[in-house]
Amino acid sequence: MSNEFNIKNIAKLASINLSEQEQDSLSNDLSIILEHVNALSDLKLNSQQQEIFIHPLEKELELQEDEVVESLTHDEAISNAPESKDGKFVVPPSME
């Protein structure tokens, strides 16, 4: 895992504005976190331990029935949108 990242790019992707000072301090914090994570690769694991079946919850997954439950109305759903048009959420242009 590489410790290099572009804090400006991450801020842009996360849609947050960071001052120069914030950028510096967050870069520092992120580097420390990445270093910690990198330490994992030093672990000596047997094949069973390597089986990727860990989960923060020990609970077993519950499923729900395929029955419709009414939720938000159209107006409620769209009420917090900064911009909407013809019943749709409008966001800055994005393309795949």
Add this chain to the structure above:
Amino acid sequence: MSLKPTIGIETHIELNTNTKMFCRCAVVDTDEPNISLCPTCIGLPGALPVPNKKAIEFITLLALSTGCEITSKGMFHRKNYFYPDLPKNYQISQFDLPVGLNGELEIVIGEDRDFIQIERVHMEEDTGKSSHSGSGRIESATSTALDFNRSGVPLVEIVTKPVISSSKQAVAYIEELRQLSIDLNISEGRLEKGNLRFDANISVAPEDSTELGTKVEIKNMNSLRSLERAIDYEIQRQTKALEDGVEIVQETRHWDENKEVTSTMRSKEGSADYRYFSDPDLPNMFLSDEFIKEVETLMPLLPKAQREELMTTGLSLSQSNILSKSDDWIKKLYVEVFDQTKDSIASYNWITGELQGQMRKANIEVLPEWFNDDYLSEIIELIKSNKISFTSAKIILTEILTTETTPSKVAEQKNLFQENDSEKISEMINQIIKENQDIVDRIKSGEDKLVGFLVGQLMKQSNGSVNPGMAKELLLKELEG
């Protein structure tokens, strides 16, 4: 340098559940935007996903029907990406522990069958639909509008191993998968509605190479026709590049339906770009033996087994394949007509040929209530016993498709029963010979082709009621005598 293409296909099947994958919003089929939403499917903070039991049943059914090993200890992962069609900024999907692994699907091309190996079958959620406004071209859009009705609809992804070698195989594979999902009753299987969507990974490498070439992913193929053309185009493009010494770039390309070319969309993300991690909102998923057994009881007769059953009636593999991919009423009608007539070829030809042809011509989508297997069986029997001609049979079929009557009644009313009495036919022949002495002379001097003209005259004078085979035979006898 001889080159060979290798293709892998990723297919997304939209399941026909009542509700979405992780919430209980209705799955809706409407143009009215944003009417079936809740905090979970629009990614509001604090909302918790709970999987749809029916969807898990459906994917297990699909995985079992393709012979996959079922992952009894599975889990959901977050596939992270920044794109507004999923406002959570991740899609709930499965990564290394998908529901099904290592299956296969039989496909049929003509009279040959082949097996396409399936790598994985996993569960995920669909995205919302984006539309771009502005000057019309996506690149210069001024804003993106979003409809989240589709966001969270259960989606099964089926990934083949890179084992497909031609566009024809790819099309046969999608046709088979589509029919399978219809027969399993897990999807409407309608391509035009996007119920089934597919991407192809294509690479080209030297024939004797053990390694695959650089993989290019093709998107935006909306029909079987575009799948076939896009693959053919891409194989040609890559082949030419390699022959010219140009390196193939790993990328995603977009199929342009109008220009019939593929063009670069973006460089391809690797799975690391998606930063998969187990979704902390969703505990591990255990599929018990009991659950799997329960799902097995829902298994219908699969297309492969249907073909085998149809072949025992005397149909070829390709005919059985066509029937296995037909609507249920056609399959049922075939079995019923065959049961009565024991003539597989006539039953098949009348149902897939004349009956469907006439229905299409007359814009009849559903058989009229009175129409049943007895009618077609009767028509086939009447032809076989020489009581009506093939031409008359078509007329009868047209009539019974629009009027509540029976084939025999129509034949009687329209005077379509054939004259099989050789004495009566001979009388008519003698009359024709008298009236066409010049033609007879020409036939005798070697113009054999004119026999057909006399048969035609005979059919005309008898209003088509004469058995043409018998008529020709008697006419020749008469001319020789």
